[in-house]
Amino acid sequence: MSFQHTITYKKIEDLKDIEQVVKLQAEVWGTDVVSPLPQLVASIHHGGVVIGAFSDNQLVGFCYGFAGFKDKEVYLISHMAGILQDYQNAGIGYQLKIQQRAWAIDYGYKKMVWTFDPLEIRNGYFNVCKLGAFSKHYIPSYYGLMNDKLNKGIPSDRLLIEWDLCSKRVEAAINGTFKTGPKVNYESLLSIDPSNNYPTPLSQELQLNENHNGYLVPVPSNIQFIKKQNLDVGHKWRYAVRHALSEAFSKGYMITGVHRELDSKIHFYVLEKVGG
Incomplete structure (x- = not known):
């Protein structure tokens, strides 16, 4: 059910x-990460912003960002975004x-990260794919061990997303003209055992050739289900994906797309050479 027509x-x-x-x-998330x-x-008074989504007068979602500065570059750090469960999957x-992008551009930001x-x-x-951002930085255990509803059980690894707000890539994504194909000619950096009720990554040495234009990195379509069924397999996925993405980033690749197959237990990050 869509609530989009009732949201301001x-x-x-x-x-x-x-x-x-x-x-x-x-x-x-629970009270631990508020x-x-x-x-x-x-933050609101010093370069940050909180934008709310309201159904009548009830707050049903928000995003929060604050000012960032690194390597002589100013940007907005989009730190949090949350939506009540009953209002999820409705485009909010x-x-x-x-809305956050429009505010950031008007305020003077050219880039957003999260x-x-x-x-x-x-x-x-x-x-x-939908926003046109990219990633080329992997951060192991960014927040340490977390105990909230979604992150409990495995290290809090994170990808740093970079959103060049006025780039052609971003504008194409927002206009619906940016497409990332299946890239079926790219090799997968990980092998998978599909014999269980949930896919499991196999231990292997990465065979990464820097002359290749791109690679695929498989990721389970529902990691929360796997964690509930077998936390040990969740750990295996954490470390396998950490190793694969970190190695690829170190060789000059970045995440440029995501390939999804309907009803599949595995989706793929598409990694390509920076500038390639």
Whole structure:
């Protein structure tokens, strides 16, 4: 069911609305990872932004970003985005990102960055294919061990996503003209044992030829299901994907696409040479 016609979006500045953001965070992730009200207020007044999605007067989703600076470059760090369960899969997350991008461009930012769990391939598709972002940095155990609903059980590895807000790639993605094909001619960097109810990566030495234009890295389509069924297999996926992506990035590749097959237990990151 789509709620899109009932949703409105606005920049959040009122303290009562910020209090709703704090409560929504706790509902989505639990109380361990909440960004508190004083921090949100300070960020809003110094280059940050909180954008809310409302159904009538109820906050049902938000995104929060704050100012970042590194290597003489200024950018917006899109730190959090959350949507109530009953309102998920209705396009709200996409619209929040579009609203955040519009605000960032108007404020003067040219780039936005954020992180996500590389095993959450659905988020990977959203970030890379629907938004036109890319990734070339892998960060092992970024937050250490976490105990929230989604991250508990395995190290909190993250991919750093980079979103060049006014690039042709991003504009094509937003306009619906950016396509990433299946890249069936690329080799997979990992082998998989499909004999169980859930796929399992096999131990192997990576055979990475720097002269190849691209590679595929397989990732389970539902890592949360695997973690619930067999946490040891979840760990195997964490370390296998960590090794494969880190090695590929070190050789000059970056994630440029995500290949998905309907009803498949495995999807693929598409990695290609930077500038290739």
